[in-house]
Amino acid sequence: METATSNKNGQVSIRFVTLISIISALGGLLFGFDTAVVSGAVGFMEQHFELSKLQVGWAVSSLIIGCIVGAAVSGILSDRFGRKKVLIAAAVLFVISSVGTALPETFTWFVIARIVGGIGIGITSTLCPLYNAEIAPAKYRGRLVALNQLAIVSGIFLTYFVNLWISGSGDEVWAVESAWRWMFGVGAVPGILFLVLLAFVPESPRWLIKQGRPADALPILLKIHGEELAKQEVVDIKQSFAQEESGSLRQLFAPGLRIALFAGVGLAILQQVTGINAVMYYAPEIFKETGAGTNASLVQTILVGFINFVFTIVALWLIDKVGRKALLLAGSASMAVCLLVIGIAFQTGHAAGPLVLIFILLYVASFAVSLGPVVWVIISEIFPNRIRGKATAIAAMALWAADYVVSQTFPPMLSSAGPAATFWIYGSMAVLAFFFTWRIVPETKGKSLEQIEALWEAEAAGDEAKLKPRTEAL
Template sequence: MSIAGFRQQVVCLIVAMGGLLFGFDTAVISGAIIPLKQQFSLDTAMEGWLVSSGLIGCIIGVLITGILSDRIGRKKTILLAGWMFLLSAVGCAFAPSVFILVLSRMIGGIGVGMASVISPMYITEFAPAARRGQMVAYYQLAITVGIVLAYASNAWLDGIDLAWFSRAEIWRPMFLVMAVPSLAFLVLLAKVPESPRWLMSRGKADKAAQVMQVIRDPEEVEKEMYEMTNAALKANGKTGSLWLPAIRLPLLIGVVLAILQQFSGINAIIYYGPSIFEAAGFDSSNALLLQVVIGGVNVLATFIAIRLVDRYGRKSLLKAGLAGIVLSLILCGLLFYTGNTRTPLLLVLMLFYIACFAFSLGPITWIIINEIFPTEVRVKAVAFCTLMLWVAVWAVGQFVPWLLTTAGPAVMFWIFALFSAANFFFSWKVVKETKGRSLEEMEEVFMAPH
């Protein structure tokens, strides 16, 4: 690997840490909610508000990023997201009341929303075309690592005695742990350059060229600068509106993939896994252990996407993963429908589902959303697609507990299988392959003539 290639890897891994904080922040509440309920005597409504406040923050963060990123730059927006995570960690850990706790969770949610837009977007703009899929997949990998770290951190803290916090307030160090990666993220970001494509879009061609000379091999700089300059000239004077006819197809693809990623049921299985396993007849301690196993498989299978996405392409992995997702969901539903759930086959199918999601739908949705739009509308379009993803997260969160209670796990699995089958055909017929194409070439792939 050349020096420029090494720098590319380092910068993309640093920015991908936004995904790690995203995953940690969303998962840490799972271990903290029981002691919080006991200490503050939370009723059902207040518990729901505490959990959902983070989601409200996510939506605010997505909207803020859509406004800020084009104005102040990608790097400053990432730094702002890092500060949101740090403030949330400290605010939650030392919250004197439920009000401050909810406010701090909302601030963390803003960081999650900002990171979900800006981290994969920066990597997309920064990475070379030949390795862009792999490098954006680092972001999904970081999310899965963050989730597992939150589970592991909660379990470790729950098993030790701390001099600074009482057992009744074990939730405080659970939140405080996130300050460590948040600080590391902020320190490391000091070495990250601004996105050269954002610099070019702001008429700062000299600065963009300086960055490119550091992060690209000499033979790549001239070609990529030429493409960026031409794209900037073509974009000059355009309004950057999402409602232009040329944006309709990529926007349709981005929104549909974002929504159907969540309607594959991934969050239902990640967050309600213990309930599903208990419904299958496993005792609660084994159900929680199996949840940790699911998190580990989620991490490991993401490496498949990192290794293969730039070799075999986005569509191939997407279709292969969705085929496996549909099959596993149908069979899981069948096991629950027939009452044959006390079998290792259920665990095998659940792990197979997680693996299929982790190498396909999880990372590739983020990759495609971030690479299909031209620079002048990219932040607005990605923010809109990401907003639709978070709306889908909310809808699934409202839908799953009711569905498990009234219709049962079998029907829930089959509904998610139906949505995933629709995603398979959409990916097969509508989604375009983008492997190896520069961002400036995407107009040829996706855009209708003006």
Template sequence: MAEASAAVSNAVEAKPGAGYITVVVIIASLGGLLFGYDTGVISGANGFLQTEFHMSTAMTGLVSSSIDLGAMLGVLIAGLLGDKLGRKKALLIAGLTFVLCSVLTAFANGVWVLVIGRFCGGIGIGLASLLSPLYIAEIAPAKIRGRLVASNQLAIVSGIFIVYFVNAAIVSTHAAAWNQTMGWRWMFGMGIIPGLIFFLLLFFVPESPRYLVTRGNEQRALSILSRVRDRKTAQTELQDIRESIREVPDSFWKEVFSPGIRKALLVGVLLAVFQQFTGTNAVGYYAPMIFKAAGAGANASFYDTVIVGAIKVVFVIVLMLIVDRIGRKRLLVWNGWFMAVFLVVLGIAFAMPHMLTWLVLALVFLHTIAYELSWGGGVWIVLSEIYPTAIRGRAMSIASFALWFATYLVAQFFPILLKAIGGTWTFWIFAVFCIIMAVFMQRVVPETSKKTMERIQSDWLHKGDASMSE
């Protein structure tokens, strides 16, 4: 096994330039695919689980939401693991967690085993959601860093899209009685395959060069940088990394609350929270409910949801093609305004005496497109770029925890809001948040496109808490 690992590793590392970085990024992005798979698999299993284990509505909610609670814990420890053990070892832990938790849920013999399995799976999601984009950002060349980090978002939406068809294939090819006792187990168990592939392939990728510099292994870092840049650029970047590490305090808390970096931390937390208040999870999680409310039948609402998944995949690819050309800031500002408009009109559509199904569908699709072209992958790109190397993992943990907590709040309170005040006012509330975040992005957050991560760090440190709206 060791000899085979070394042979494949040498073959991967021998690939120069674009080929080498493509292979490495694809492997790292599999963490995002597992994120998407584990998030989406419950949609097909829930009905069977309720009958198999005679679950109440409250217990069904706990089984579903326990993955979000686990993710909150996962992101809190992900940064510490990434900064202490290295990005690669922490990703290996994430991969192993996915495999073990897929086994646990597939063979669950009681509802509390399911809850524990889903919670542990959430820990894996939390680890991957932070570490995969962080690792990709640290190894990617500055001029295409946005595109490569966005590949993790592509993997996430692809995982969600794939699991729709995995669930449908299992259900449609077996009798109802078999699905009731075994089908849901196969839904969870199929996650073992991509989990094992991710875990094994990670042995063939290098450690983050920026992490290696923090541990004094500059020669190895230069070797890795030289595979995706020319030698001169790699040497210059290594020097910048070295100086950026010297420039920060020794203490994590001194660093976090130093002038400039404390603003970067606040910006990251607010961007993370804003991502969830775009209304995307409200639209995505409850799309079938929205479509049924708009008059679509049960089968039509399912197919409309699949179309939403396909739109996500297509427009994340578009994001990858344009994010480094147009820049993060423009995309997040423009599409913040677009989403606000779509949500306002969606609210009006819900207020109509005779709701127009085609209009609701069009607005949901347009909102999804605007989100995936901006705040979906764009926030993770910015979060992976704005913090200093020495504390990047732990600082991202704080912002990512805020993101998952906001996810939990939206998932819990959207149906309550929808029932209490109706679709019109609910979507208008999200529209107000979209306006606020577009203005915030325009006035407070700097453009990071095409800058090295060390240049971004220097901008925060040297400008302190002054305006960063360049």
């Protein structure tokens, strides 16, 4: 870990900023837990509440409805009340949801509690990476924002084992009556931990300056940058807000900035329509299509979670070295190839054996090192200070909406079009992601948030002398 020896000399205090970034990223752990916990619980719930297949799908997807709502309101709320206060509110909602989903007497109350938790997850999925982007020095921003994705995949991976342990703690009757309640109830533990630790993180200095409180922001920036750089940072941030005081959504459609909106929302949607959550939500069913038995498919699903975890760590190491755009290009190209091969294997009858498993693991690894963490990084840093909260919320809402569409359409696509056509459709989306990145997405590595904003402003003014071609790095 790189550390600063003397903050007075203007060196970055990476220990301080890493600590508060890790606390913020715990919101991603809650995200991962709530995404994965239902996979182990829904079978027992189906028997307990005597659910139809439609209700089983609603038990899974109701969370995503809450996430869309949470993402939609996160920008407005965080711009008004601050990033920290809204994250605290999200942690409270998550704890309420964990208790509520563990204790319901009816399926209706379970769904209501699940949606409440989804609102909290929608807020944290937007604000945790945004907060880390606003607090982090430019040199380390990529990896510090990507900590959120590492927390998400850690939550998913750990939850698989928690579910396995709980389900094995009693007989079948106990599992149907109580195991699923414990699975959901355990989520209160990380929720309370997140709530307590948030008390020790500072407010975003950029939000404080936006509220006309530079004196409150300066001590935070001093801890991060040192005296000389902190003072310059305050000046740069104040100037970015002074250019236009209003933070209305209408500004996002101004020349230059609408390209930022197109890039952010486009990447958010493409992250999902390349099929990653179809694999993560329905991995056991996919592996059963290859002829694997129930136990083998569950083991292979845990292997998917492990690969996702390991390659997200690789992404943290690479993102500030090779850059965001390079990772997106390499990852989307690799995903397209993997999905093509998987489709061919199903089409030609060669799905049995290790071939499909190998290429699904390669596909997950490619996603984990590229679209998984990098998209969250880009949508948290690409927008100007004065509208970052609202704009990031729009991109996150689009991501969750796309996630909902994928999760709802995958089962009927698999049964009607077949696995080969389904994976080829996702592969075509990966090809689209490659060309979208190549033509639209800028490289933001090593740039301060204010420098990124200045470049969008230069584009809006048509200042070709300040702006490199779109296919080059910013």
